[in-house]
Amino acid sequence: MGLSFDLTEEQDMMRRMVRQFAEKEILPVCVELDEKEEFSVHLTRRMAELGLFGSIVSEEYGGTDVGYLSYIISVEEIARVDGSQAATLAAGVSLGISPIFYYGNEEQKQEWLPKLCSGEILASFGLTEPNAGSDAGSSKTTAVLENGYWVINGSKIFITNSASEISGICVVQAVTGKRSDGKNELSCILVPNGTEGFEARPMHGKMCWRASNTGELYFTDCMVPEKNLLGRRGEGFHQMLATLDGGRLSIGAMGLGGAQGAFEAALNYSKEREQFGRPIGSFQVNAFKMADMATQIEMARLLLYKACWLRDNNREFSKEAAMAKLVCSEVFRMCANHAVQLHGGYGLMNEYRVEKFYRNQKLLEIGEGTSEVQRIVIARHIGVPGRAL
Amino acid sequence: MKIVVCIKQVPDTTEVKIDPETKTLVREGVESITNPFDEFAIEEGLLTKEKYGGEVHVITMGPPQAKEVLKNAYAVGSDYVYLISDRAFAGADTWATAYTLSAAIKKIGDFDLVICGKQAIDGDTAQVGPGIATQLNIPQLTYVDKVVEIDPDNKKIKVERLLEDGKEVVEASLPALITVVKDINEPRLPSLFGIKKAAKLDIPTWTADDLPVDKDKLGLKGSPTEVINVFSPEVRGGGEILEGEIPEVVSTLVEKLMDMKIIQ
Ligand SMILES: Cc1cc2nc3c(=O)[nH]c(=O)nc-3n(C[C@H](O)[C@H](O)[C@H](O)COP(=O)(O)OP(=O)(O)OC[C@H]3O[C@@H](n4cnc5c(N)ncnc54)[C@H](O)[C@@H]3O)c2cc1C
Ligand SMILES: Cc1cc2nc3c(=O)[nH]c(=O)nc-3n(C[C@H](O)[C@H](O)[C@H](O)COP(=O)(O)OP(=O)(O)OC[C@H]3O[C@@H](n4cnc5c(N)ncnc54)[C@H](O)[C@@H]3O)c2cc1C
Numbered sequence: 114m115g116l117s118f119d120l121t122e123e124q125d126m127m128r129r130m131v132r133q134f135a136e137k138e139i140l141p142v143c144v145e146l147d148e149k150e151e152f153s154v155h156l157t158r159r160m161a162e163l164g165l166f167g168s169i170v171s172e173e174y175g176g177t178d179v180g181y182l183s184y185i186i187s188v189e190e191i192a193r194v195d196g197s198q199a200a201t202l203a204a205g206v207s208l209g210i211s212p213i214f215y216y217g218n219e220e221q222k223q224e225w226l227p228k229l230c231s232g233e234i235l236a237s238f239g240l241t242e243p244n245a246g247s248d249a250g251s252s253k254t255t256a257v258l259e260n261g262y263w264v265i266n267g268s269k270i271f272i273t274n275s276a277s278e279i280s281g282i283c284v285v286q287a288v289t290g291k292r293s294d295g296k297n298e299l300s301c302i303l304v305p306n307g308t309e310g311f312e313a314r315p316m317h318g319k320m321c322w323r324a325s326n327t328g329e330l331y332f333t334d335c336m337v338p339e340k341n342l343l344g345r346r347g348e349g350f351h352q353m354l355a356t357l358d359g360g361r362l363s364i365g366a367m368g369l370g371g372a373q374g375a376f377e378a379a380l381n382y383s384k385e386r387e388q389f390g391r392p393i394g395s396f397q398v399n400a401f402k403m404a405d406m407a408t409q410i411e412m413a414r415l416l417l418y419k420a421c422w423l424r425d426n427n428r429e430f431s432k433e434a435a436m437a438k439l440v441c442s443e444v445f446r447m448c449a450n451h452a453v454q455l456h457g458g459y460g461l462m463n464e465y466r467v468e469k470f471y472r473n474q475k476l477l478e479i480g481e482g483t484s485e486v487q488r489i490v491i492a493r494h495i496g497v498p499g500r501a502l
Numbered sequence: 503m504k505i506v507v508c509i510k511q512v513p514d515t516t517e518v519k520i521d522p523e524t525k526t527l528v529r530e531g532v533e534s535i536t537n538p539f540d541e542f543a544i545e546e547g548l549l550t551k552e553k554y555g556g557e558v559h560v561i562t563m564g565p566p567q568a569k570e571v572l573k574n575a576y577a578v579g580s581d582y583v584y585l586i587s588d589r590a591f592a593g594a595d596t597w598a599t600a601y602t603l604s605a606a607i608k609k610i611g612d613f614d615l616v617i618c619g620k621q622a623i624d625g626d627t628a629q630v631g632p633g634i635a636t637q638l639n640i641p642q643l644t645y646v647d648k649v650v651e652i653d654p655d656n657k658k659i660k661v662e663r664l665l666e667d668g669k670e671v672v673e674a675s676l677p678a679l680i681t682v683v684k685d686i687n688e689p690r691l692p693s694l695f696g697i698k699k700a701a702k703l704d705i706p707t708w709t710a711d712d713l714p715v716d717k718d719k720l721g722l723k724g725s726p727t728e729v730i731n732v733f734s735p736e737v738r739g740g741g742e743i744l745e746g747e748i749p750e751v752v753s754t755l756v757e758k759l760m761d762m763k764i765i766q
Contacts, residue, residue, distance in 0.1 A: 123701035126577065130691050137691075164694025177694040 124183050131187045134163060135194035143195040146324035147469060150317055152277045160202050161232020169206060170214050174226035182421035185366040192370025196473030197324035203363035204273035209236025212284045212356050216344035225282055234281025239269040239330055240353055247486050250350055256287035256302055262336040263302050269330040276313035276328025280306045286349050299349035303341040310335030321476040358431045360481045361438035365417045368441030368477045375452035375470040376406040383455055402451040413444040432494035439487040442477035449474040503556030503654055506607050507547040507617045509540035511568040512624045520732055536571040539619025542682045544575050545689040547617050554654050557581040561606050563591060563599060569705050577692030577700035588709040593722030600633025602720060605713040616679040620645060631681035641674035644681045
């Protein structure tokens with residue numbers, strides 16, 4: 114089949130459902146949750162009940178298995194209303210669930226996936242460390258195998274979904290030895306929350322995603338059974354890179370959804386607000402802003418959906434994922450900025466939704482690889498000389 | 503309990519626009535949705551099934567695109583859905599619509615309860631529910647805002663009706679037809695599991711040949727009403743209320759009417 118831009122009936126129905134859910138159940142409470150920096154177990158469980166956490170997981174493990182594009186549409190629709198809940202969903206699925214689903218053995222999948230799909234617990238992905246951010250391969254956290262147990266020491270920072278009341282498991286990247294080439298051997302290990310020696314502290318004072326849970330993790334002689342290793346020893350770095358490829362699509366979805374939400378808010382306001390005797394949207398300078406937003410959103414959506422299509426069709430998608438993340442988050446920046454500008458002074462007040470879009474946007478140029486890192490990834494894919502570092 | 507819910511696909515707008523040339527509804531550029539009152543009807547069907555056991559059958563009469571609302575009904579948990587569609591049904595007025603729907607309900611057979619919305623937001627007549635009940639010769643309980651109880655063994659239903667100036671609790675024997683008002687319940691959203699099942703579903707279509715009907719009573723031919731004109735009425739200004747002693751008010755009224763040359 115040739116080029117087609119039609120979504121399936123299933124995807125259309127799903128988009129409508131998620132939009133209704135976001136408008137009916139998230140919209141009325143999201144400003145207050147954001148203000149109070151409150152993580153909502155209720156909304157998380159509702160998203161799970163609707164099947165959103167299981168969208169990439171096969172049915173035997175409690176998933177709905179509707180594909181990556183469908184999953185991305187669900188994140189986009191939630192982000193159109195609220196970045197925090199979108200973050201809970203996106204991190205839960207693409208960072209928490211996906212490494213377990215793609216790299217876990219049968220026993221691990223049976224044990225964790227049903228509970229994760231049903232929203233009983235949340236999974237997190239512990240990669241970033243205080244001194245290993247963009248340079249994620251330089252993790253210092255260690256795991257030493259002793260008498261059938263991994264003994265873990267070290268710390269992680271900025272880990273989404275890791276320190277809430279329902280956080281149940283963290284995929285932790287740790288140094289498990291030295292490779293023959295002298296570099297560190299990295300592996301991912303499943304560490305259940307509540308394990309002795311594993312402390313997860315909620316972080317506060319974020320500018321963005323204030324109702325999403327972010328944790329700082331401390332491992333002090335934390336022991337988990339040897340069988341908690343995810344996949345094979347030494348595959349951690351590869352697993353992490355592949356997981357981030359998917360995660361980038363999620364960040365792209367948050368950028369796209371946020372841009373769409375900010376654009377709609379701006380368009381509506383520009384029709385209602387009158388100055389100099391006419392709606393402000395009728396001034397050409399403002400109309401052009403909205404024309405730009407609509408155009409860039411269309412462009413971002415095409416790129417993001419194409420990257421998802423590549424993934425759903427088992428093609429290489431790593432370059433397009435980086436491009437989509439970069440474009441969607443930058444388009445969101447432009448849209449959030451214009452949307453606040455069009456709202457004038459009211460745009461700075463939290464009573465108007467654009468203020469939240471403006472704050473939430475910035476994270477998207479930082480999380481899961483900064484925009485600079487995306488450009489490094491893209492540069493390498495297109496074959497620039499050197500490593501573009 | 504065998505429950506039949508009737509739903510209608512309507513344009514997603516409360517401001518129905520009429521094409522002044524063709525005198526029909528302008529449907530271009532307007533998305534179609536399930537008539538909002540019918541969302542409550544479906545939910546009431548599901549709640550009744552969950553409480554008393556049984557199955558929910560959902561029907562709609564309309565063009566092939568109306569399948570979309572049936573898919574939604576299926577996704578939230580209805581057990582069977584049917585599209586009633588045939589060129590012969592086109593141009594049906596409320597009488598012919600009710601006649602056709604009641605034939606479909608008879609074909610489903612053995613039903614205990616029929617649930618309709620209070621009215622459709624486009625046609626707005628609120629006649630189809632009562633029309634079906636009349637055709638089926640069963641009790642009709644309109645404007646229900648609460649089903650108080652159902653006694654399936656003794657075939658009884660007790661409901662609360664929302665009237666303009668109060669509420670009324672009435673009981674009827676089953677099978678019966680109810681029409682439901684907004685807020686009788688909180689319609690659920692479909693889950694992704696339901697959506698996935700619904701998207702795959704091949705919806706059965708019943709044509710005139712599949713129904714126990716007299717074909718002369720279908721569609722435009724079978725519609726006793728004749729549309730002479732369809733138009734959006736001009737918005738009327740607010741009226742004036744005269745106050746005071748009756749004789750005084752009457753003479754003011756007469757004066758005003760004479761001034762306006764309505765009486766002489
Ligand atoms: C709310 C939130 C949630 C997060 N969730 C998670 C999570 O669930 N799991 C997880 O593991 N991590 C998570 N992170 C961490 C996130 O991925 C990192 O913050 C990000 O990768 C950047 O790392 P850093 O903050 O250490 O910045 P640094 O790496 O210190 O970067 C600082 C600046 O230097 C630039 N820079 C760095 N290296 C280069 C270079 N080679 N060339 C050019 N410029 C460069 C960067 O682009 C940036 O502008 C989260 C972060 C936040 C804020
Ligand atoms: C004279 C006349 C001529 C008409 N000609 C045409 C025409 O040519 N083409 C055309 O498309 N329409 C036509 N209509 C409109 C059509 O008859 C009505 O839309 C239909 O009968 C439903 O009436 P209503 O919208 O007022 O629904 P209401 O009576 O307000 O609806 C009440 C409830 O009945 C049920 N219900 C209503 N309609 C259906 C349905 N189709 N399937 C399942 N359940 C239903 C629902 O539960 C609904 O909530 C005509 C109407 C009239 C009065």
